[in-house]
Amino acid sequence: MKAAVWYGEKDIRVEERELKQMKDNEVTVRVAWTGICGSDLHEYQEGPVFIPVEEQNLLTGQQAPLTMGHEFAGIVEKVGKGVTSVEVGDRVAINPMYTYGNKPEDVDAYDGFQFIGLGSDGGFASHVNVGEKHLYKLPESMTLQDGALVEPTAVAVQAVKEANMQFGDTVAVFGAGPIGLLTTIAAKAAGASKIFVFDLSEQRLAKAKELGATHVYNSGEVTPVEAVKAIIPDGVDVSFEVAGVAPTFKQAIDVTRARGTMVIVSIFARPIEWNPMQLTNTGVKVTSTIAYTPTTFRQTIDLMGTGQLKPQGIITSQIELENIVEEGFEALTNDKSQAKILVELSGEM
DSSP states (O other): OEEEEEEETTEEEEEEOOOOOOOTTEEEEEEEEEEOOHHHHHHHHHOOSSSOOSSOOTTTOOOSSEEOOOEEEEEEEEEOTTOOSOOTTOEEEEOOEEOOOOSOTTTOTTTTOEEBTTTBOOSSBSEEEEEGGGEEEOOTTSOHHHHHHHHHHHHHHHHHHHTTOOTTOEEEEEOOSHHHHHHHHHHHHTTOSEEEEEESOHHHHHHHHHTTOSEEEETTTSOHHHHHHTTSTTOEEEEEEOSOSHHHHHHHHHTEEEEEEEEEOSOOSSOOOOOTHHHHTTTOEEEEOSSOOHHHHHHHHHHHHTTSOOGGGGEEEEEEGGGIIIIIIHHHHHOTTOOEEEEESSOOO
16 A cells, blocks of 8 residues: 655655554555644654654554654544444544543643654555554544544644633734644634644634634734733733744743733744743743543544534545645645645545
């Protein structure tokens, strides 16, 4: 089968790969659609970040080169003899997160975490073998394209939950890439009364406005703190750092009211310098999240299924697997009008 395989920085190859032998607790999924994630882009631009290279990952038993893709949905084609929760023909979204599972999710959601498509073969292929615990059935109200949006939307839902948002809270989002846009959607669904979004791309800011932001600003042209405090003098209740650079990290704290909360959602490609006195002087609380709990993943499907969460507007392109480098990774690198690019595998809906 054709698969998009990561070999190294700027080295993703579409090539023939054999599907690994299915285990008794696995199913074979015929992949319909797979999204390109910001973390995939990090691996392409400056990896390895999460991909195991030197040795096999302890959770997955795999290492590079491996097939990428962790935002995917498809149809169960074959079921291992130990599987009881799904049947052939079921439409499923995949929760790609591995943990050791030794701790309750409310104690440690990231107990040794790794991801299908980063630590093991993933969904940029026609078929993939997936453990039963990773599978979530989709309601009839959701398409398989919707299913490919569950994983990144769950990241945003978890971020909003980590912020302990209250109905009517004011919010600032730094970064209008896919996760920033989904955080905007999730914050709106959670009852945010004002949502400020900052980015350097006018095209992404226009998309943020379309998806629910009440105030959008080019942070290269305005000072975010001044922009926010001209409207909310004390600052926003919650800020989300979704850009992953030092200036936005500091700005996200500065726009947050005293004893408000700043949530780090981004991946930082390199360390930053920062003085903790910025917190000491205000009492702003800083927390972080990179993924989601199983409960949040299930809730995200439920919210999308009822229409309370509508992330479909972030899709900007649909491409074929053969073109994933130029029309996918390179497009996301160079074209700021792109947000979520879906790769068509079977193309079933």
